[in-house]
Amino acid sequence: xxxxxxxxxxxxxIAIPSIVLCIVLISAKNLVFNKYQIISQLIYDSVKQNxxxxxxxxxxxxxxxxxxxxxxxxxxxxxxxxSDVEQLSIYKHLLDDHWKNHNLEFFDVSYKIIQERIKITExxxxxxxxxxxxxxxxxxxxxxxxxxxxxxxxxxxxxxxxKMLKYQVLLKIDELKEEERKKIEKDSTHTLKPSPFDSLxxxxxxxxxxSNNDWFKRLKKLSYKDRMAAYLNTFINVYDPHTEYFPxxxxxxxxxxxxxxxxxxxxxLQQKDGVLKVVEIIVGSPSYKQGELKAGDIILKVAQGDKExxxxxxxxxxxxIELIKGPKGTEVRLTVQKxxxxxxxxxxxxxxxxxxxxYAKSFIIENDKEKFGYIYxxxxxxxxxxxxxxxCAQDVEKEIIxxxxxxxxxxxxxxxxxxxxxxxxxxDLVGLFIKDGPVVQVRSKMNFVxxxxxxxxxxxxxxxxxxxxxxxxxxxxxIVSAALQDYKRSLIVGTNSYGKxxxxxxxxxxxxVLPNFDSIKPTGSVKITMQKFYRINxxxxxxxxxxxxxxFPNAYQYLEDDIGEKELDYPMPFDKISPADGYTPFNTIxxxxxKKIAAADIKSNPxxxxxxxxxxxxKRRKLDTKVNLNKDKFFEHQEYIRKKNKEFxxxxxxxxxxxxxxxxxxxxxxxxxxxxxxxxxxxxKNLEKDAYIYETSKLLKFMK
Numbered sequence: 225x226x227x228x229x230x231x232x233x234x235x236x237x238i239a240i241p242s243i244v245l246c247i248v249l250i251s252a253k254n255l256v257f258n259k260y261q262i263i264s265q266l267i268y269d270s271v272k273q274n275x276x277x278x279x280x281x282x283x284x285x286x287x288x289x290x291x292x293x294x295x296x297x298x299x300x301x302x303x304x305x306x307s308d309v310e311q312l313s314i315y316k317h318l319l320d321d322h323w324k325n326h327n328l329e330f331f332d333v334s335y336k337i338i339q340e341r342i343k344i345t346e347x348x349x350x351x352x353x354x355x356x357x358x359x360x361x362x363x364x365x366x367x368x369x370x371x372x373x374x375x376x377x378x379x380x381x382x383x384x385x386x387k388m389l390k391y392q393v394l395l396k397i398d399e400l401k402e403e404e405r406k407k408i409e410k411d412s413t414h415t416l417k418p419s420p421f422d423s424l425x426x427x428x429x430x431x432x433x434x435s436n437n438d439w440f441k442r443l444k445k446l447s448y449k450d451r452m453a454a455y456l457n458t459f460i461n462v463y464d465p466h467t468e469y470f471p472x473x474x475x476x477x478x479x480x481x482x483x484x485x486x487x488x489x490x491x492x493l494q495q496k497d498g499v500l501k502v503v504e505i506i507v508g509s510p511s512y513k514q515g516e517l518k519a520g521d522i523i524l525k526v527a528q529g530d531k532e533x534x535x536x537x538x539x540x541x542x543x544x545i546e547l548i549k550g551p552k553g554t555e556v557r558l559t560v561q562k563x564x565x566x567x568x569x570x571x572x573x574x575x576x577x578x579x580x581x582x583y584a585k586s587f588i589i590e591n592d593k594e595k596f597g598y599i600y601x602x603x604x605x606x607x608x609x610x611x612x613x614x615x616c617a618q619d620v621e622k623e624i625i626x627x628x629x630x631x632x633x634x635x636x637x638x639x640x641x642x643x644x645x646x647x648x649x650x651x652d653l654v655g656l657f658i659k660d661g662p663v664v665q666v667r668s669k670m671n672f673v674x675x676x677x678x679x680x681x682x683x684x685x686x687x688x689x690x691x692x693x694x695x696x697x698x699x700x701x702x703i704v705s706a707a708l709q710d711y712k713r714s715l716i717v718g719t720n721s722y723g724k725x726x727x728x729x730x731x732x733x734x735x736x737v738l739p740n741f742d743s744i745k746p747t748g749s750v751k752i753t754m755q756k757f758y759r760i761n762x763x764x765x766x767x768x769x770x771x772x773x774x775x776f777p778n779a780y781q782y783l784e785d786d787i788g789e790k791e792l793d794y795p796m797p798f799d800k801i802s803p804a805d806g807y808t809p810f811n812t813i814x815x816x817x818x819k820k821i822a823a824a825d826i827k828s829n830p831x832x833x834x835x836x837x838x839x840x841x842x843k844r845r846k847l848d849t850k851v852n853l854n855k856d857k858f859f860e861h862q863e864y865i866r867k868k869n870k871e872f873x874x875x876x877x878x879x880x881x882x883x884x885x886x887x888x889x890x891x892x893x894x895x896x897x898x899x900x901x902x903x904x905x906x907x908x909k910n911l912e913k914d915a916y917i918y919e920t921s922k923l924l925k926f927m928k
Contacts, residue, residue: 259747263733263744264323265326266733266737268323268324270750271460271750274669274731274752275754276668279462279463283317285320285323287316292458297334297338298338298374301369301373302381304338305341305376305381306376308374309374311333328452335448338451344378356426359425359853363854365390387853394859397428397855401418401859449471453471453474464795465794465795466724466728467750470750470751474748487549488510489509489548489577490506490577493523493545500536500539502517502519502560504519505518510572510575516568517560521562523536523560528554528555528556528557529555550574557572581602582602583614584620585600588885589636589882589883589885590884590885591918594633594925595633599636599638604642604699606646606649615649616653634924634927635689635924636692636920639693640696642696642700643701644701644702645700651676656684657686658683658713660680661677662677662807663677663678664707665801666727667755667757669754673758673801690927691714691716692920694718698722701721702765706760706763709770709773713809715927718772719772720772720784723767723788725757725765725798726757726796727757728752729754731752732749758801760804760807764798764801767788767789767796767797769788769789773818774923776835783842814926821922822923831918841868877913882918883912884908884909886908
């Protein structure tokens, strides 16, 4: 994801007159216009005026909206009947007019239907799970929703629920059997015996009943406004998959996720059987400094300062967390039950909490006695909350400076599974490795192309550099890897990237609401695709992604059609523009030599052979979507999957003369933060079995 915050309030002021005028006219005509109609109007006008390439709002558009909405309303085809969809189909060519006129009739009709179906199916699952299934019967359950069809009638739908629940119970029985097997293996007294099937089956049905109770509790918790937000999103998701409406609460969560910060008390919580338990205290957090709240404590009530406490027993965990979190400097009082049964009220002053695992982290890679730096960057985070949060480019620079003290001979930047973030952070990050020059081209809806440049003449790392990417490396990750590839500054390795080449910016809808309509605030924000970005060589990364210089085998290589931007509904197309001027490739990387070395290594390295076998197995599983619900056949199949997965895991080798070292600077907090010490140690051990990092560090030796 790319988020840019460049002067958009100024740009968006162009849209104000039309929105304001429309609201004034509605008021003048005394029309009944509820809050959501106004929000719909605000979204419609802001997206229409600011989207990079808005579609023509016609019957074709209406069909797309209808199909996408039905798909999302009942993705698993477990609630709606074929006749329900047919009833709703009368709106299939009306939704374009509904969108223009902010008519919510279709939503109200569909909302009523889905609520009725939820009520009916809630009775079914409880009845079905009240007694054992016939586990000797040969029957199949289809697990691929794309192959499923809407039921013809209620009897057929109930039968589908029966098969789904039987499938869930069989999975749970298998899980319980595995848990028992492991306990028996560890039992030195040899007194533990496997439970009878009937006992496991009864326990499994109870657990599946509980999980479905929880699911329906969440379904029923989805309010009219929650479903309305999803409905409005359907209209703008047809523009492109990244244009999205955020209700106020969701926008706040988005900002926190982008900054790696939130305001609260710094305790990790877990809910089980309606009980909210503290599982970890974050070192340095307000809870840690206050000292009384401990892992294992059960939170019973939450009060805002000296106000009346709210009982959080059986409360949804998200709602309970919202009560506990709050602005920096405010007080929350927790009524907790200690493990010994005593009850205590603990006052804590909230503060900004930083989630260390969301930030850049580094290790030293030692391959054949030569040291290389390794930096993992999980996202392109920045200070969206303006509370002094981290900037990822600055953090990476600090990690490089730290690693240079260990006389590293090369550097690996790992962008695997990095979904993107801030555009400016991506530009600044590239600037750590080049003197100055263009990094990315950004085109707006009026075909105006802006070339974003690194203007910092200083280079933090001048030595050999390699960037690892995979199918989940998106947006800002693609900007960085594409720019470094075009400059021939870095060897790009891994798999093709995700293929997201669009730039989004937020529009605060409250900005457009007239004072006499203040009662409808807060209205939320819209994230709108306003630009597309292009490599400095002129190619878009949209759909195409970044192709690595050296492609490694990967477990999902035969499933690439189902991975990336191209798999989303209504993605924007690939295209090209003119290359940027003013950049000179480094031309110091011996690509031909490195490709020959990598090809030979991939062929001879058993770790890559293991990945190839895994890819073949995943391809086979993808095609085999029907599950036999006969218990013997089912458990046999599950055992086969376990055996294969274990085989793939055991075949991951620890490479000779290859180790991952935690920098001494990282260990400073280990004595007081044992959880962090454990995480980093486990991380380092896993990296020692990572064929991508092993091979990349080996290639760096030939890039001197």
